[in-house]
Amino acid sequence: MSTQPREELLxxxxxxxxxxxxxxxxxxxxxxxEGERVxxxxxxxxxxxxxxxxxxVSPYAVVTSKLPSNLPEGKKVPAIGWIVHMDTVDVGLSPDIHPHVVRNYQGGDILLNPEKDIWLRTAEHPEIERYKGDDIVVSDGTSVLGADDKSAIANVMTALDIVIRENRPHGDIYICFVPDEELGEQGARKLDLAKFPVDWAYxxxxxxxxxxxxxxxxxxxAKLTVKGIPAHPMSSKGVMVNPTLVVHDFLNMLDRAATPECTEGREGFIVVKGIQSNPSKAVLTMKVRDHNRKLYEEKKNLLRAAAEFLxxxxxxxxxxxxxSDSYANIADAxxxxxxxxxxxxxxxxEETGVEAKTKAMRGGTDGSYLSVKGVLTPNYFTGAHNxxxxxxxxxxxxxxxxxxVTLKLMEIVARGE
Incomplete structure (x- = not known):
């Protein structure tokens, strides 16, 4: 294996x-x-x-482990951990990932896939031009890259390798890999916290x-289920209840300005995920999101009131x-x-010379679930985009x-500052 961290990561x-x-x-x-278990x-x-x-490796494919402290006997420092998810997201693209590296990127559009004529265009993603002269990992355009979150797996495993082979001082470090984060932190919910006894995690x-x-x-x-009454059109008057139109009435009671495409920053929203309907039944699925707990509860109450009016x-x-609640705001923990x-x-x-860009995430992480369970788990960057x-x-x-940053966190905690 190369001694260069960049090539180890890759x-x-x-x-x-x-x-x-x-x-x-x-x-x-x-x-x-099955790939997550593999x-x-x-x-x-x-x-x-x-x-x-x-x-x-648990029956749920949750991996837990411990790197014991190598600090002098009697020196006690907090136990810390990293939890990283193994799944990649399904957005209708291929599950198979074929990454490659654009060495010494010189700017301009990147041809991801010559055979299929798939490009990463600067007109759509101008941020890539900030990285002229850098090596950039991309997909072949038929899938996501999977930097979310396999770049983090490589990060943690490389950090462990460096710390162990160089015998760097460290306290107790716990490592956990979980499946199905992209499905609402399902893997983290299967973690036995007794096997992850940390003071905090990342x-x-x-x-x-x-x-x-x-x-x-x-x-x-949120899921709204409407059972209607089907009838033949020749004898429908006063008989038929069309469940699709009932759902339509429900949607008309929602605020069209409180949707993801109309909000940003700390503004919450209700988003329609999908509608399935036939003459007998219609099912509407939605997501509710807000950083502010009070406003989040108000959005749920709005849905309750709309259903009651319906x-x-x-x-x-x-x-x-x-x-149903899925996860909560880390800040509240x-x-x-x-x-x-x-x-x-x-x-x-600060010590690695990286300018912090603290932001409110319009989403969640495994840390959103763990923090509610008493394990504060903030998040930091992989470096990837899109x-x-x-x-x-x-x-x-x-x-x-x-x-x-991963290596520096291990060092700072080991120093006992």
């Missing part, structure tokens, strides 16, 4: 990306794809080869150089609304006691700096 990433591990809503199981076993084997302790999941996240959406799901307007229809996890992250960026897209790309200089 070598590992290419190995992990070669395993198709796209998660799927269709199976209803965890893990939702990747879990591969990572567990590498962790054992590093000499980590308590390496286990995710490395999105986005460009310097981005730090410890504020995420409160997130929930029952008045269509008394013969069967109308049922189901609401921050206390004076656990704030040190964020402070150490800020310090790590997640969930075939135009996803990863500048290798940014990736190296993300690795530098």
């Amino acid at each position: 070598e590992r990433f290419l190995r992990y990306a070669a395993i198709s591990s796209q998660s799927s809503l269709k199976t209803g199981s965890v893990p939702s794809s 990747l879990a076993e591969l990572l567990a084997g590498e962790l054992r080869a590093f000499g980590l302790e308590d390496v286990e 995710t490395i999941d999105c986005c460009e150089l310097g981005e730090v996240v410890w504020e995420t959406f409160n997130a929930g799901n 029952r008045v307007r269509h008394p013969r229809a069967g109308i049922e609304l189901e609401l 921050v206390t004076n006691e656990n704030r040190r996890g964020i402070d150490c992250l800020d310090q790590a960026l 997640f969930h897209s075939n135009c996803e790309f990863l500048p290798m200089s940014s990736w190296e700096k993300s690795l530098g």
